[in-house]
Amino acid sequence: MKAWQIAQPIGPQGLKLMEIPTPTPGPGEVLVRVRAVSLNYRDLGTSRRERPGNLPLPFTLGSDCAGEVAALGAGVTQWKEGDRVIPAFFQNWPAGGMTQTIMRSALGGALQGVLAEYMIARADALVHLPATLDFSAGATLPCAGVTAWNALVGQGQMLAGQTVLTLGTGGVSIFALQFAKAHGARVIITSSSDEKLARARELGADEGINYKTTPDWERRVFELTQKSGADQIIELGGAGTLQKSLDAVRYGGRISLIGVLTGFEGLVNPWPVIARSVTLQGIYVGSRAHFEQMNRAIVQNNIQPVLDRTFAFEEAPAAFEHMAAGAHFGKIVVSGS
Structure with missing residues (x-):
């Protein structure tokens, strides 16, 4: 599969479109086909090495995506292939308060990111994409929305x-x-x-x-x-x-x-x-419980996320440059390949 990675964190110009193996979901995991990714300033800071932490280079950027269930790992019964889903930003925060263990489960941080054709998510760290939203709108929710x-x-x-x-x-x-x-x-x-x-x-x-x-x-x-x-x-x-x-x-x-x-x-x-x-x-994002509460409010109030601009998958570096310019209003999205 294709993934946008950095081998050395030197900014958007350091992003490289790489061919890497498509992952296989293990027990309790789901393979998600990524349909859209939204960018956060955190991603830009990661590419520039402006934020604390050690990156396991080469590193796939991005924490926020929406897509479809492509394959199920052993023991997964709550999802089926084709379900429209959004992975939670923190893969190990179902509810309650923040802990050190939770902090080690952030996509695009402690864990590899989502700016790729496929990604692995914990089955219990997915939420349904609201029926009122398309993939691009849904991809804006995990970090900024929550x-x-x-x-x-x-x-x-x-x-x-x-x-x-x-x-x-x-x-x-x-x-x-x-x-x-x-x-x-x-x-x-x-x-x-x-x-x-x-x-x-x-x-x-x-x-x-x-x-x-x-x-x-x-x-x-x-x-x-x-x-x-x-x-x-x-x-x-x-x-x-x-x-x-x-x-x-x-x-x-x-x-x-x-x-x-x-x-x-x-x-x-x-x-x-x-x-x-x-x-x-x-405030550092929120739990899956917060995510699900928010999604109910989005549907009930017919809230549509505000998209600034959508870039093609092949244009990901341009999307980062657009964020760096600071002229955007709302969210920047990279569509799936």
Whole structure:
């Protein structure tokens, strides 16, 4: 089978289309024919060696895909060939809280990724592709969708009428916007592009803040919330934006720290966490139970993931370059071969 791999992590230009053996599912495993893969910033960081961890080179990138069951390993009875499925990001997280063992089961991280014609998944780490979605839409869910859902609903216990602030217009932020609106929340979103803010408003965003023209956007959040602050903040910037988020959250509010788009290093004054009794929660995707809950909500509310652009399988390096440019709105997808 064909797979996009890196032998040396030097960025998208280091991706090579390789011919490798098609894997055979073992007991309790399923062979999935990959129909679509969606990219995450994590994948770009992996190709550049920007994130911690040891890669077992050569390495197949990607964690998020949707496809069809192609073959069953011994003892697998809950699936049949032809079923439309999505592998969970963490292959060993059925429910409950995060553990070290779970962290060692991430596709495209501790485990080989999915940017290939076929991949092996644990039978108990698959979910049904919602009937309302095609393969490309389904491929966007495992990381970005589940992360936003876990932050707002799984951990955040979102309530109607809350105000949610989400940073940027990438995959997690747009899912957060869609899920928050489905729960009856008010959404404030930031971007460096007025055009992207206009598109976010079309999806239901109540307020948009251009952080280039309004660098003190945390003050604007206070103005828009009658000086009370946001109930929940989806924090994707990391060290470069966390202090502003701490200044924009309400007393007793919650910040879900998800991304590190501004880098891994920086100084943050922790006093607002204490003084405002803020819950600062690290979110790293979520469990299969979160995934299944989210899928029920997607079907019930007829939510369609927002796709920025779809690339052919042979164009995978161009898809990574497109992500590196940072101009996308929503998710970038590579179709199956």
